[in-house]
Amino acid sequence: xxxxxxxxxxxxxxxxxxxxxxxxxxxxxxxxxxxxxxxxxxxxxxxxxxxxxxxxxxxxxxxxxxxxxxxxxxxxxxxxxxxxxxxxxxxxxxxxxxxxxxxxxxxxxxxxxxxxxxxxxxxxxxxxxxxxxxxxxxxxxxxxxxxxxxxxxxxxxxxxxxxxxx
Ligand SMILES: Cc1cc2nc3c(=O)[nH]c(=O)nc-3n(C[C@H](O)[C@H](O)[C@H](O)COP(=O)(O)O)c2cc1C
Numbered sequence: 001x002x003x004x005x006x007x008x009x010x011x012x013x014x015x016x017x018x019x020x021x022x023x024x025x026x027x028x029x030x031x032x033x034x035x036x037x038x039x040x041x042x043x044x045x046x047x048x049x050x051x052x053x054x055x056x057x058x059x060x061x062x063x064x065x066x067x068x069x070x071x072x073x074x075x076x077x078x079x080x081x082x083x084x085x086x087x088x089x090x091x092x093x094x095x096x097x098x099x100x101x102x103x104x105x106x107x108x109x110x111x112x113x114x115x116x117x118x119x120x121x122x123x124x125x126x127x128x129x130x131x132x133x134x135x136x137x138x139x140x141x142x143x144x145x146x147x148x149x150x151x152x153x154x155x156x157x158x159x160x161x162x163x164x165x166x
Contacts, residue, residue, distance in 0.1 A: 002164050004033040007041055008053035009065035011134075014124035015055040015086045018148060022051055022084075022157045029161035038068035044075040049164050051082045054106065055123070056099055057134070061085075061106040069110050080116045082160050083107065087123030089145045096120055116163050119156045122147025 004026055008019035019035040026033035044050065050072075054065040069076065085103035088095035099120045107113060125145040127135070 002031050002048045003046055004031050004049045005047045006035040006051040007038045009038045009062040010055050011062055012129050015053045018153055019053045021153055025154055025157040026161055038064050044072050049080045054085045056085050056102050059102045082117040083115045084119045084121055087121045089123045089125045091147055117160050121153055122149055
């Protein structure tokens with residue numbers, strides 16, 4: 001049975017919660033899947049596929065996702081990799097397009113990587129949790145936001161499960 005690692009580069013937890021939902025859904029589709037923060041992954045032995053979840057900040061990837069890809073390149077070159085980015089906190093098409101551009105810009109830094117699937121999901125903002133430099137007044141004024149579309153996440157995961165041969 002395929003064993004999938006859903007590795008997440010998350011700062012305030014929402015990308016990690018999506019990773020947990022993806023792992024749960026993959027298990028429901030008959031795959032063996034676990035979610036883990038990228039920083040805690042020491043090696044990829046035993047895994048046959050990886051889903052990488054990347055939180056986007058200031059038009060860039062959370063840096064730990066780049067470190068993960070560099071550190072595990074040799075193993076990742078041998079297996080299917082899917083990537084999701086998070087995510088706009090304003091619900092307008094241009095914000096989703098922008099987030100996708102930021103995700104693609106990060107992907108372009110790893111020219112060896114050819115993901116089997118790439119998606120952008122809406123993000124979450126919890127102003128009271130933000131730390132410097134994220135807690136500026138303009139961001140805090142936006143208030144609580146959660147644009148995560150759990151149905152879209154489930155649909156993407158189902159499609160991925162098929163690609164990974166569940
Ligand atoms: C200071 C700040 C900057 C952000 N910059 C971007 C950005 O450039 N592009 C984007 O799509 N989302 C951006 N976001 C939204 C985050 O990606 C979103 O809140 C995401 O869900 C955070 O993931 P995490 O909870 O796993 O850290 C930003 C959020 C904050 C607080």
